Structure formats: C-alpha cells, structure tokens
Amino acid sequence: MMRKHLVPLVAVLAAGLAALTACSSTPEAPAPAQASAPASSQAAPPADGAGAGDLSLLPGTAKSNNSAPGMGDWAVPNGGVAGGETLRNAQKWVQLTASKAGDLDPVVVNGSGLTLYRFDKDSNNPPASNCEGECAQTWPPVTVAPGGKIFIAGIKKSAVGTVRRSDGTRQVTINGWPVYRFAKDTKRGDTLGQGVGGTWFGVTPTGGKAGIDNGGNDGGQGTPDNGGATAPPATSAVLFDDANFSDSGASQGVAGPGCQNVPRPRVASSIATNGSLKIWTGPDCTGKSQIINGDVTNLAALKFDDAVASIRFS
Numbered sequence: 001m002m003r004k005h006l007v008p009l010v011a012v013l014a015a016g017l018a019a020l021t022a023c024s025s026t027p028e029a030p031a032p033a034q035a036s037a038p039a040s041s042q043a044a045p046p047a048d049g050a051g052a053g054d055l056s057l058l059p060g061t062a063k064s065n066n067s068a069p070g071m072g073d074w075a076v077p078n079g080g081v082a083g084g085e086t087l088r089n090a091q092k093w094v095q096l097t098a099s100k101a102g103d104l105d106p107v108v109v110n111g112s113g114l115t116l117y118r119f120d121k122d123s124n125n126p127p128a129s130n131c132e133g134e135c136a137q138t139w140p141p142v143t144v145a146p147g148g149k150i151f152i153a154g155i156k157k158s159a160v161g162t163v164r165r166s167d168g169t170r171q172v173t174i175n176g177w178p179v180y181r182f183a184k185d186t187k188r189g190d191t192l193g194q195g196v197g198g199t200w201f202g203v204t205p206t207g208g209k210a211g212i213d214n215g216g217n218d219g220g221q222g223t224p225d226n227g228g229a230t231a232p233p234a235t236s237a238v239l240f241d242d243a244n245f246s247d248s249g250a251s252q253g254v255a256g257p258g259c260q261n262v263p264r265p266r267v268a269s270s271i272a273t274n275g276s277l278k279i280w281t282g283p284d285c286t287g288k289s290q291i292i293n294g295d296v297t298n299l300a301a302l303k304f305d306d307a308v309a310s311i312r313f314s
Contacts, residue, residue, distance in 0.1 A: 054146055055147070055148055055149065057157050059153065059236065059273050060153055060253070061097060061272075062074070064240070067111075071089050071093060072091075075090035076112075094110065094144045095110050095111035095153075096150060096153070096179075097110075097111075097152075097153045099113075099245070100244065102189055102194070104194065105210075106210070107203065107211075108179070108203050108204065113188030114187075114188070115190060115193065117203055118177040118180070118203040119180065119200055120198075120200075126176070127163035128163065128178075129165055129178040138183050140181045141165065142178075142180060143171050145170070146170065152272070152295075153238075154295045160173070161173045231275045231276040234256070234276055236255040236274060237273035237277060238272045239254065239268035240270045240272070245295075252264055252268075256277075257313050258314075259310055259313075261309065262311065265309035266306050266307055266309055269300065269306065270298060271308070273292070273294065277312060277313055278314075279304060279308045279311055280308070280312065281307045281309055283309050284310060
C-alpha cells in the first residue's frame with residue numbers, strides 16, 4: 001500500500017524541484033552575457049596569417065593598374081627607409097613581379113624594379129620577422145597598410161600574405177617568408193644583397209632562395225599551371241607587350257564575361273591574370289587556342305608570343 005502512494009509523491013517532489021530551479025535561475029540569466037561583453041571588446045586582433053586579409057590582390061603591375069605617381073613602391077624609389085607622409089604613401093600599394101635581376105632568374109622585384117629578398121633567420125611557418133632596429137634600416141621591410149593593394153604578376157595569389165611586425169605594421173610575405181629591400185640596391189637589376197652574411201637571398205615567386213634553389217621549379221615561367229589542375233575562372237587579364245610583365249612597353253587590360261577581342265591583337269608577350277582562361281590566335285575566339293591557369297611570364301614558351309587576338313573568360 002505504501003509503494004502505491006510513494007510513486008505519486010516522488011513525481012510531485014520532482015516537479016516542484018524543477019519549478020524551483022527554473023525560478024531561481026531566471027534573475028541570473030543575463031549575467032553570462034554581461035560578463036562576456038568586456039572580454040570580447042578587449043580581445044586581441046587576430047594575427048595575420050598566410051592570406052592577405054583585407055588587402056586587394058590585383059593582377060598586373062602598378063603601371064598597368066594606373067597607380068598615382070609618388071605612391072607605393074614609387075614613393076621610395078632607391079630602396080631607402082621612409083618616414084612620415086612618405087611612408088604612408090609608400091604603404092598604399094606594393095608590387096610583386098616575377099622577373100630577372102642580374103644573374104637571378106626568376107626573382108621577385110617591386111614596382112621600381114628593385115630586387116626583393118628573404119632572410120634565413122626569419123620563419124615562414126609560422127611567418128615571423130627577426131629583422132628589427134638597425135637590421136631594418138639596412139633591409140627595409142616591404143610593408144602595406146590595411147586596405148592597401150598588392151599588384152601581383154607571376155606569383156600565385158595564394159602565396160601572398162602579410163605578417164604583423166613588432167611595431168604593428170604589416171609586412172608582405174611570399175609563401176610565408178617576409179620580404180625586404182636592400183638599402184644599397186639603388187637601381188633596376190641591382191642584386192648587391194644577394195648572399196650577404198650567408199643569410200640574405202633574392203626571393204623567388206614561390207618563396208625560395210633565388211640563385212640557390214628554384215623555390216618550386218619556377219623555370220622562369222612564374223606560376224601558370226598549364227595542363228595541370230584548373231584554377232578558378234578568371235574575370236580579367238592584363239596583356240604586356242614585353243615578356244616578364246615589363247612596364248617598359250605598353251600593356252592592355254581585357255575583362256569578361258565570355259569571349260572578348262583584344263583591343264590591340266597579336267602584340268602580347270606576357271599575361272597577368274587572376275585565374276583560368278583560354279587564349280586564341282583569331283578574333284571572336286577562333287583559330288589556335290590554349291588554356292592557361294594563372295600568369296604567364298613569357299608566351300613564347302607556349303608558342304603564343306605576339307599571337308593572342310581574343311580571350312574567353314568562363
């Protein structure tokens with residue numbers, strides 16, 4: 001008889017306990033939200049990773065993108081150290097172009113044609129710079145402001161990133177390696193920083209040591225993967241009259257969708273693009289064709305030098 005009355009009594013006690021718990025917890029419910037607000041407002045900004053974050057990565061060079069004079073790489077043409085307004089102007093954009101300098105081929109140069117370097121005492125995984133103070137006076141880091149632009153030609157977009165320096169500036173990286181200029185390089189083709197201290201070397205388009213290793217067997221062709229895995233479809237391309245994306249000649253831009261005739265056909269020797277596209281020797285996408293997956297530093301290697309008349313974007 002007691003067992004029959006015990007079960008309802010347990011049920012009543014359980015229901016009462018649940019109601020009491022709900023009532024007692026209600027006034028304290030806002031507490032976790034109030035406690036978490038200050039923590040989130042004080043959270044440190046995320047460290048820069050391999051990607052370029054809020055930066056704009058654009059195919060081509062500063063000149064082909066109609067950059068304003070006296071800005072970016074052009075603000076400090078001799079590779080020296082800038083300060084004040086000059087530094088702010090210099091950080092508005094950076095150019096990274098796969099090219100040749102002296103005996104280094106390929107090697108990355110900036111918008112003024114100056115050789116860019118990497119430092120063996122740095123780290124690329126994770127990206128970190130160990131060149132500060134006097135070192136940074138001799139080897140000015142290549143920095144870019146938040147929201148700035150990086151013009152890339154012959155370098156994979158996925159290889160370009162930034163790393164936060166101790167002074168808060170953002171240094172450009174290639175395959176995780178921070179990149180620098182050398183203060184004693186004052187003109188195009190100078191490679192006076194090559195091999196200094198056995199730790200400084202020109203940087204290849206894949207982050208390797210120019211003249212020491214090929215950083216991924218660039219072969220002077222930058223980063224196209226013709227015949228390999230297909231890159232995302234391109235939406236635009238910059239065609240240069242000269243090889244190696246040289247600004248000494250003219251250039252022209254073409255954008256999709258679909259088939260687009262080149263304004264000045266059959267003069268291009270190199271192409272900078274943001275993905276995969278098909279080039280044709282005839283107008284309206286006729287004639288001989290070739291799929292390219294990214295930049296091509298020398299169209300002669302594809303037997304397309306001075307041959308591109310139209311492009312299909314898809």
